[in-house]
Amino acid sequence: MKIGEASDQSGVSRKAIRYYESVKLIEAAGRTTAGYRDYSEKDVEILKFISRARGLGFSIPEVSALVDLWKDQNRTSAQVKELAMAHLQQIENKIAELQAMRDSLLPLVDRCPGDNNPDCAILNGLAQRK
């Protein structure tokens, strides 16, 4: 099948598929006589795997490692778990970072009257030396 159908079936955009090929996350697809990329059902399964992993926030190198482990019958679940736990920690860190931003910003927003006067707690908070 051609890239459009592979895209529709896998949920990965055409653009992303070509990008994944360019960064060698997936193998270069075979070509038809017309020069079109040609995909098999198996290729689509790999794309779906990648799509789900990306959806969980794994970066391209991380997804690459996951795909390699998936294909490797000699893997250990410990290897996979280590990778996933490291990613989970990154997620937790980002959540904490965003919550810290929210916790800093929220009180400023609450104290800003939001009326027609120029006085604003948000600008004051940003301007003042802490």
Place this chain on the structure above:
Amino acid sequence: MKIGEASDQSGVSRKAIRYYESVKLIEAAGRTTAGYRDYSEKDVEILKFISRARGLGFSIPEVSALVDLWKDQNRTSAQVKELAMAHLQQIENKIAELQAMRDSLLPLVDRCPGDNNPDCAILNGLAQRK
């Protein structure tokens, strides 16, 4: 003062200062006879303002709008509040997105034995059609 001192005092890297100038977030600094950028105390205050706004996660265009409002004596606090609340919503959205990732990934990690066998709930979860 030159860029190095302005950087030290404001907490914004030399590189970032030049970058902010190139994207017109700040005005182009004056130059000494030797061609070095020259900063005043006021410039440093603006950089500190920017640094704090960036620390709260505001994007460059958002920071630009905040700086403009800060300088504008005819602003209304409603304008500032609107901008801040929109950003706050973006933060909340990102937090929710990351929490959803965590909530999907965590049960898989918990069910992965992490031993020397290849069977792994994480890979199974990514591979299976949902």
Place this chain on the structure above:
DNA sequence: CTTGACCTTGCCCCTGGGGGAAGGCCCATT
């Protein structure tokens, strides 16, 4: 006068693709 610390511009790199241009291919309809 030399040395080292600072400054300058400029270029390529990163993430993860999106958007769009210019041109080639294929199928169905007229």
Place this chain on the structure above:
DNA sequence: AATGGGCCTTCCCCCAGGGGCAAGGTCAAG
């Protein structure tokens, strides 16, 4: 047989926010 539109191809620019490095200019102290 021709044509139209819907695919496909490669190529390049764009986003944030700089990092890193190169080649060279400047300045103050010893």
